Amino acid sequence: MIETTARPARRESAHFEIGYTRYLDPDGKLVAPLPPGLADPVRAIALYSALVRARSFDQKAVAMQRTGRLGTYASSLGQEAVAVGAASAMRPEDVFVPSFREHAGQLVRGVTPRELFLYWGGDERGNDFSGPREDLPNCVPIGSHAAHAAGVALAFRLRREPRAVVAIFGDGATSKGDVAEAFNFAGVWKLPVVFVISNNQWAISVPRRNQSAAETLAQKAIAAGIPGEQVDGNDVFAVHAAVAAALERARAGGGTSVIEAVTYRLGDHTTADDASRYRNDAEVKAHWQEEPIKRLEAYLVALGRWGKDDQERLLQETKAEIDAASAAYLATAPQALATIFDFTYANMPADLQRQKDGALASAATTPVKG
Amino acid sequence: MSEINLVQAVNLALARAMADDEKVLVLGQDIGINGGVFRATDGLLKRFGEDRVRDTPLAEAMIGGISIGLALQGFRPVAEIQFSGFIYPCIDQLANHASRFRTRTRGRLSCPMVLRAPCSGGTKALEHHSESNEAMFTNIPGLRVVIPSSPKMAYGLLLAAIRDPDPVVFLEPTRLYRAVSEEVVDDGTALPLDRCFVRREGTDLTLIAWGAMVREALESAQQLEARGVSAEVIDVATLKPLDEATLVASVQKTGRCVIVQEAPLSGGYGGEIAARIADGAFSSLLAPIQRVTGYDTVMPLSRLEQIYLPKAASVTTAAERAMVYA
Ligand SMILES: Cc1ncc(C[n+]2csc(CCOP(=O)(O)OP(=O)(O)O)c2C)c(N)n1
Ligand SMILES: [Mg+2]
Numbered sequence: 203m204i205e206t207t208a209r210p211a212r213r214e215s216a217h218f219e220i221g222y223t224r225y226l227d228p229d230g231k232l233v234a235p236l237p238p239g240l241a242d243p244v245r246a247i248a249l250y251s252a253l254v255r256a257r258s259f260d261q262k263a264v265a266m267q268r269t270g271r272l273g274t275y276a277s278s279l280g281q282e283a284v285a286v287g288a289a290s291a292m293r294p295e296d297v298f299v300p301s302f303r304e305h306a307g308q309l310v311r312g313v314t315p316r317e318l319f320l321y322w323g324g325d326e327r328g329n330d331f332s333g334p335r336e337d338l339p340n341c342v343p344i345g346s347h348a349a350h351a352a353g354v355a356l357a358f359r360l361r362r363e364p365r366a367v368v369a370i371f372g373d374g375a376t377s378k379g380d381v382a383e384a385f386n387f388a389g390v391w392k393l394p395v396v397f398v399i400s401n402n403q404w405a406i407s408v409p410r411r412n413q414s415a416a417e418t419l420a421q422k423a424i425a426a427g428i429p430g431e432q433v434d435g436n437d438v439f440a441v442h443a444a445v446a447a448a449l450e451r452a453r454a455g456g457g458t459s460v461i462e463a464v465t466y467r468l469g470d471h472t473t474a475d476d477a478s479r480y481r482n483d484a485e486v487k488a489h490w491q492e493e494p495i496k497r498l499e500a501y502l503v504a505l506g507r508w509g510k511d512d513q514e515r516l517l518q519e520t521k522a523e524i525d526a527a528s529a530a531y532l533a534t535a536p537q538a539l540a541t542i543f544d545f546t547y548a549n550m551p552a553d554l555q556r557q558k559d560g561a562l563a564s565a566a567t568t569p570v571k572g
Numbered sequence: 573m574s575e576i577n578l579v580q581a582v583n584l585a586l587a588r589a590m591a592d593d594e595k596v597l598v599l600g601q602d603i604g605i606n607g608g609v610f611r612a613t614d615g616l617l618k619r620f621g622e623d624r625v626r627d628t629p630l631a632e633a634m635i636g637g638i639s640i641g642l643a644l645q646g647f648r649p650v651a652e653i654q655f656s657g658f659i660y661p662c663i664d665q666l667a668n669h670a671s672r673f674r675t676r677t678r679g680r681l682s683c684p685m686v687l688r689a690p691c692s693g694g695t696k697a698l699e700h701h702s703e704s705n706e707a708m709f710t711n712i713p714g715l716r717v718v719i720p721s722s723p724k725m726a727y728g729l730l731l732a733a734i735r736d737p738d739p740v741v742f743l744e745p746t747r748l749y750r751a752v753s754e755e756v757v758d759d760g761t762a763l764p765l766d767r768c769f770v771r772r773e774g775t776d777l778t779l780i781a782w783g784a785m786v787r788e789a790l791e792s793a794q795q796l797e798a799r800g801v802s803a804e805v806i807d808v809a810t811l812k813p814l815d816e817a818t819l820v821a822s823v824q825k826t827g828r829c830v831i832v833q834e835a836p837l838s839g840g841y842g843g844e845i846a847a848r849i850a851d852g853a854f855s856s857l858l859a860p861i862q863r864v865t866g867y868d869t870v871m872p873l874s875r876l877e878q879i880y881l882p883k884a885a886s887v888t889t890a891a892e893r894a895m896v897y898a
Contacts, residue, residue: 273696273697273698273873273874274696274697274698302698321873323874323875324696324873324874324875324876324877325873325875326872326873340699342698342699342700342701343657343658343660343700344630344658345630374629374630375630377629377630377631377634378630378631378661379631379633379634379661380661405601405630406601406602406606406609407602407604407605407606407627408601408602408627408629408630412627412629413629413630414629474609475609479605479606479607480605480606536875536876537875537876539876539879541876542867542869542870542872542876542879542880543867543869546868546869546870553838553868554867554868554869557837557867557868557869558867561867561879564886564889565879
């Protein structure tokens with residue numbers, strides 16, 4: 203029999219730790235000096251405006267869904283700072299690879315609210331957006347876009363371009379093989395990609411603790427040889443600073459990063475979900491104390507850079523913009539029937555053309571309601 | 573007695589199977605406290621406990637693989653894939669493993685498991701939530717593929733699937749979930765697998781459909797009746813293995829058929845059925861076999877979805893085309 207208790211003294215073969223960064227606490231007080239760029243109040247006001255704009259879009263979208271004018275919608279209430287912080291750290295020529303809850307970032311990238319309404323209203327033209335043309339559309343199959351991000355980053359590397367990729371996905375997505383595989387590949391080749399985990403504590407009804415036994419999701423990076431860190435995902439400064447540093451490193455050839463932005467989903471998973479079935483109000487209420495917008499507003503007010511008038515003007519301008527976008531979306535006629543065929547292939551195959559002709563002919567005799 | 577809809581019938585069958593056999597386990601995303609995004613597993617966690625009703629992390633390949641391991645150990649896992657559009661990572665597990673253990677080990681090991689997945693369109697859902705990908709599974713030897721079209725069918729077929737000793741992909745058309753209610757007797761009686769169901773008898777023509785298309789076929793049969801055409805409607809229900817005999821016998825009787833599928837035309841299961849009928853009922857055929865299908869396009873988003881979906885009216889048009897042949 204082998205004695206199993208007696209083992210030689212072990213030396214440490216690897217060592218890692220995961221850091222957590224926050225600048226702005228939930229009360230809006232700075233707990234660490236801001237990096238130079240972010241200390242400029244003009245920058246802070248721009249970030250604040252982006253957060254407010256995203257939330258305003260969100261509220262409108264939910265209201266429109268409730269009244270039957272939009273499809274199922276995934277709100278980002280409470281976690282806007284993750285996408286805003288990440289997208290605002292990017293350059294236009296970088297590529298944004300979102301999941302499906304990152305409209306706050308898409309808006310920063312220049313996708314218009316009308317285009318977002320179109321997408322969520324069930325019109326593919328919303329994906330043919332006026333934001334950066336190489337940005338990817340939403341990815342609904344969870345986590346499968348992580349590898350696309352690594353592939354895009356490999357293309358940048360092959361062309362020796364000083365560009366980088368930001369991909370965002372949720373805590374749930376980190377359980378997918380796709381994500382581990384993408385980390386792994388990007389790590390091996392030190393690709394210029396920043397993976398942002400938007401950890402909002404829930405994957406529909408599955409809480410973070412049942413998603414993974416790991417203490418942090420950021421440490422999943424370590425296994426791929428990538429640095430991983432946590433930031434306060436409700437502190438837009440922390441997200442922005444971490445992503446900006448990671449992008450700079452990526453462009454300089456320093457490789458991949460994983461940033462776990464710790465946030466909270468204040469709303470239902472989507473408009474089709476009823477979160478009261480699986481999580482209690484007290485938890486949600488407590489997290490309202492930490493949401494990203496109030497703390498930044500408190501910070502700006504304390505700086506003396508934001509007053510009641512500023513707030514009112516911003517809300518009014520934002521509301522006007524979103525209302526106009528929603529009206530423009532509603533006034534957009536559905537696409538022609540033919541379009542369901544036209545983008546299947548670059549060149550219309552004869553076989554599909556026959557199907558299209560048949561569809562057009564039968565539509566002419568039996569009109570279908572859309 | 574109260575009437576229940578299709579998703580309630582699924583729930584009833586799951587509860588019955590779990591009560592009858594403690595080896596039956598339920599797993600998947602959001603199937604525990606949330607009761608599944610469609611509520612198919614509502615109440616099961618409370619009634620049967622966490623050991624038998626388990627929320628999994630978000631990974632379909634893993635759900636398939638875990639189910640295989642449990643099944644190899646004699647459990648009867650019934651896993652939910654949240655939508656059939658998210659089942660693709662799991663196909664490795666189905667095609668390379670679940671369907672092959674019996675053959676590879678010459679019967680020593682087998683996988684009595686069920687993968688349930690909501691499927692098909694018509695509910696204005698998001699991208700990837702409206703797929704009709706059943707044909708893909710029918711091309712995997714060793715798998716059974718079942719699609720119910722009514723609450724009764726869902727109850728009886730799901731019980732049969734769970735009790736069956738081999739892996740079953742059980743696809744549930746989302747737009748039927750709450751479309752109709754009927755009385756379902758919860759007496760634990762399973763329906764047979766490998767059987768097509770004659771849902772309406774007729775003499776002039778056979779309409780063949782499965783899943784959500786059965787409703788369109790039945791509606792078309794009514795339209796045809798008003799025009800003096802007697803249509804027989806067959807619900808294929810268990811696509812694989814196929815009950816060719818029932819289909820062939822019907823077409824031998826009627827001489828004409830229309831096959832209706834929501835899936836795209838090319839490579840769809842309707843092609844398989846057409847070939848079987850062309851072979852088995854060749855000398856009885858009075859008209860070319862007709863197919864009414866979705867197009868060879870990506871499933872459109874909600875605004876154009878209705879244009880994609882085959883409708884009773886198109887079935888009737890195809891039937892009339894077949895009736896032209898004397
Ligand atoms: C591969 C796949 N499986 C299941 C789903 C259904 N689904 C949509 S969102 C979601 C939870 C995602 O959780 P997380 O990654 O944390 O992102 P969050 O929704 O919290 O933003 C699930 C299970 C899906 N879209 N894709
Ligand atoms: Mg989440």
